[in-house]
Amino acid sequence: MATGFFVTGTDTGIGKTTVSCALLHAFFTQGYTTVGMKPVVSGQEDGVWQDVEYLKVASSAKLPQELINPYAFVEPIAPHIAAQQTHTRIDLSHIRQSCEKLLAAADVTIVEGVGGFMVPLSISGESGATDQQYDTSDLACELGLPIILVVGMRLGCLNHALLTAHAVVATGLPLAGWVANQIDPAMLQPAANLQTLTEWLDCPLLGVLPYQRPPDPQQLAQYLDIDRLLR
Numbered sequence: 001m002a003t004g005f006f007v008t009g010t011d012t013g014i015g016k017t018t019v020s021c022a023l024l025h026a027f028f029t030q031g032y033t034t035v036g037m038k039p040v041v042s043g044q045e046d047g048v049w050q051d052v053e054y055l056k057v058a059s060s061a062k063l064p065q066e067l068i069n070p071y072a073f074v075e076p077i078a079p080h081i082a083a084q085q086t087h088t089r090i091d092l093s094h095i096r097q098s099c100e101k102l103l104a105a106a107d108v109t110i111v112e113g114v115g116g117f118m119v120p121l122s123i124s125g126e127s128g129a130t131d132q133q134y135d136t137s138d139l140a141c142e143l144g145l146p147i148i149l150v151v152g153m154r155l156g157c158l159n160h161a162l163l164t165a166h167a168v169v170a171t172g173l174p175l176a177g178w179v180a181n182q183i184d185p186a187m188l189q190p191a192a193n194l195q196t197l198t199e200w201l202d203c204p205l206l207g208v209l210p211y212q213r214p215p216d217p218q219q220l221a222q223y224l225d226i227d228r229l230l231r
């Protein structure tokens, strides 16, 4: 079995890594070998890129860093700005080739995007031609994997979730499911907001992850129903 999913989210900082790691644990528990990928990361902390380290720890297959994380930028900023400042071109075909090697090496590959679904990735060339612009949605199309949407449950998430779902559908990629990640314990009317998204998002709810400090993806995996991803 060689399958993969592209994990996007309603914003940066809403739980893509946490949910990606929980997905890796959930698939491993069901007997699959797994590997996480973070094609593009920005924001080095204490000399490491935490997202990459968390995904590596949660992966059962141990594979080369250059495949897991082709592009890493130090500053915690929009990746295309970091790429511009370091004169780096984020090459989508290079990421695809790395992803294909991971897909061949594990049963399940979980690819975590960067920020939200339409984060720019291209740097402005001399011409500044707009037809050279590409973003995270173009990366998802390049990889051709079904999308999992992580919704950080906080005021404002309804709009962000529905906009993101609309953008995913516009690419033609399948929206395999969504995960409600309860990042705000003070959110008002959480059940009503969850119900709204259950009704308005045209894809299965894969699970509701509770607020947990610090989050333990291995423990949070129990809240995910991945059987819906295997049908």
Ligand SMILES: Nc1ncnc2c1ncn2[C@@H]1O[C@H](COP(=O)(O)OP(=O)(O)OP(=O)(O)O)[C@@H](O)[C@H]1O
Pocket: 009, 011, 012, 013, 014, 015, 016, 017, 018, 019, 051, 114, 115, 181, 182, 183, 209, 210, 211, 212, 213, 214, 215
């Ligand atoms: N269910 C949860 N309960 C409590 N805290 C959470 C939960 N999910 C995520 N967090 C916390 O929220 C913060 C952001 O989570 P995470 O790094 O997974 O988000 P992200 O979307 O991957 O961020 P980025 O866009 O930087 O990659 C982290 O401090 C994480 O520990």
Ligand SMILES: C[C@H](N)[C@H](N)CCCCCC(=O)O
Pocket: 012, 013, 041, 042, 043, 075, 076, 077, 078, 079, 114, 115, 116, 119
């Ligand atoms: C630094 C942060 N943790 C992410 N790695 C990058 C988020 C980019 C967001 C770009 C934007 O939508 O403004």
Ligand SMILES: [Mg+2]
Pocket: 016, 017, 018, 051, 112
């Ligand atoms: Mg992350």
